[in-house]
Amino acid sequence: MDTRIIRRENIKFLAAQYSTQTAAAHAMGLDDIRLSQFISGSKNIGHALASRIEDKIGLTKGSLSLPLIAHLRQDDAPYNTQFQLLAILSVTTLPESDAAALLHLLKRLI
Numbered sequence: 001m002d003t004r005i006i007r008r009e010n011i012k013f014l015a016a017q018y019s020t021q022t023a024a025a026h027a028m029g030l031d032d033i034r035l036s037q038f039i040s041g042s043k044n045i046g047h048a049l050a051s052r053i054e055d056k057i058g059l060t061k062g063s064l065s066l067p068l069i070a071h072l073r074q075d076d077a078p079y080n081t082q083f084q085l086l087a088i089l090s091v092t093t094l095p096e097s098d099a100a101a102l103l104h105l106l107k108r109l110i
Contacts, residue, residue, distance in 0.1 A: 029056040045064065
């Protein structure tokens with residue numbers, strides 16, 4: 001799948017987690033119009049912007065480009081969360097404190 005489509009689907013999913021699109025845009029460091037453009041597909045999210053959004057909302061670098069976030073289903077949440085965390089680990093190196101926090105989360109899910 002094309003990275004532009006993956007990022008758009010992930011942004012849609014993440015924006016839907018907020019009470020309003022304005023709240024989502026604010027959390028991501030964007031204005032409403034720009035977030036709307038990304039969601040509609042009229043504008044694409046480049047690598048640098050994806051990285052800034054990940055920083056703003058606390059995602060691991062590269063997460064917005066993974067085809068996992070947008071495909072999480074509520075009924076499979078523990079399985080999907082484990083799968084997503086393992087996929088993120090496979091593409092990034094975490095600082096020791098993050099690795100310890102992640103290990104704690106994985107233990108709670110198992």
